[in-house]
Amino acid sequence: LRNWWFSVINNISCRRLWFSDLCSKNRSVDCIPHQNYDYSLVSNACCENTLGYIPVPVGFAGPLKVDDRTVYIPLSTTEGCLVASMNRGCRALQLSAGVRTVLLGDRMTRGPVVCFEDIVQAYDFKLWIENEDNYLLLKNIFNSTSRYAKLTAIDAALSGRFVYLRFSATTGDAMGMNMISKGVELVLSELQHSHFPNMKIISLSGNYCVDKKASAMNWIVGRGKSVSCEAVVRRSVVSDILKTDVDSLVELNTLKNLVGSARAGVLGGFNAHSANIVAAIFLSTGQDIAEVVGSSQCLTFLEKTGNGDLRISCTMPTLEVGTVGGGTLLPAQKACLEILGCAGSCDEFPGNNARRLSRIICAAVLAGELSLLSALCAGHLVRSHMRYNRSNLKLMKSATSEDSFLEQFSNLANRALKPKNIPPQSCSTVFM
Incomplete structure (x- = not known):
């Protein structure tokens, strides 16, 4: 089909008409924008059968000092109040010397x-894999497949006559799934042809990775970037900005995030809403959004210091992020990474940009946790969401004809384009 048209946009327009016919001439596809977009970056990289793109609002929270830099955090979300709440958390942290982070591990x-x-x-195969000399042999084979992929470990688990291997490797600034898969494929081929001809390769992935699923293994051992961060928030800031007190926050975190989550049997969900922040940053920076299921695993811990201030920490063992490849190459997503100061590959120290992104995400989660827990303590959650998370627009009825559809769409567009006098709003007072 592509060869029949002079441009990609004509190709997409043709596909949209064809798709509309498939859907009994449903005109809803007309509401999906498709113009003014560089599809050359999408083709053979991000999407197939492209019809257009989905615009999602992007806001920002900050400033927030993360280690040695002050950053503004782009958040792509349709949940009203999320950015405002994040902004309040950032303000409280900024008034309290910011957030410190440590990188605990880096492996895909x-x-x-x-x-x-x-x-x-x-069993003999498992013992062979665990031999140091054999591991070094496989490491050289694996490392030959990429300039950036470096094998760090191979673990083997036996289940009857089946062996599950877990290859771990650093992958530079890429999230690294394609990179590590290429290396593993070559190692398996070498094992089969040169050492274990009776070995049958069942699958390149046997779910022992563990990818796109919450797992105890990733929660304990880690996957991607493992990060922990902390901040000390002065009690005066807790009172003036967060509208609560240190003792109430510590008690709530214990009963909600620790006891409540344990009672519910969660896996890595010892937090208030880590997934909210992770998903918003993943969308804005072009990450694999399906990795939110593991990347949002987080343990939030609060304690009162000796002088009455609040110490808060977040530990996230499974942040699967990258700053090159996939959606990070798209213009808007790349721009958000540039705002964070970690776009593309770090030539001097490969991997530093992706590690920096993971630190920022962990710090952002901490800001979000701090603000939401405070809102719950103060009883402001429902009020704030009723004010900032409700649409004043009436939902469009399903179009029963072309005329009714166009009329509804035209009316909605006119309302959206009509100038409105919107006064400046201080996000820090949303929960006040």
Whole structure:
């Protein structure tokens, strides 16, 4: 189809008409924008059968001092009040010397599954993998597939005659799934042809990675970037900005995020709303949004210091992020990474940009946790959402004809374009 048209936009326009016919001439596709977009970055990289793109609002929170830099955090969301709440958390932290972070680990994983004729052969293979000399042999093979992928470990788990391998590697500034998969594929081929001809490769992924699923393994061992951060918030800031007190926050965090989550049997969900912040930053910076399920695993901990201030920390062992590849190449997403100061690859120290992004995300989660817990303590959550998370527009009725659809769409567009006098708003007072 692409060769029949002079431009990509004509190709997409044709596909939209065809898709509309497939849907019994449903005109809803007309509401999906498709012009003024560089599809050359999307083709063979981000999406197939492209019809257009989905605009999602982007706001920002900040400033927030993260280690040695002050950043403004772009957040792409349709949840009203989220950015305002984040902004309040940032303000409280900014008045209290900011956030300090530490990087606990950096590894992407891939977990293939292989099969042998019986359990004895499987066990012999496991022992062979665990031999240091053999590991070094496989490491050289793996590392030959990329300038940036560096194998750091191979773990083996046996289940009958099946062996589950877990390859761990650093992958520079890329999130690294494609990179590590390429290396694992070559290692498996070498194992099969040169050492274990009876080995059958069942799958490149046997779910031992563990990718796009919450797991105890990733929660304990880590995957992607493992980060922890902390801040000390002065009690005067807790009172003046967050409208609560230190003792109430510590008690709520214990009963909600620790006891409540444990009672519910959550896995890595010892937090108030980490996924909100992770998803918003993932959308704005072009991350793999499906990785939110693991990347949002977080332990939030609060305690009262000796002088009555609040110490808050967030530990996130599974932040699967990158600053090159995938959606990070798209113009808007790349711009958001540039705002954060970590776009593209770090030539001098490969991997530093992705690590920096993970630190910023962890600090942003801390700001979001601080503000939401404070809102719950003060009883402001429902009031703020009723004020900032409700649409005043009446929902459009389903169009029963072309004329009614166009009329409704025209009326909505006119309302959206009509100038409104909107007074300046201080986000720090949303929950006051």
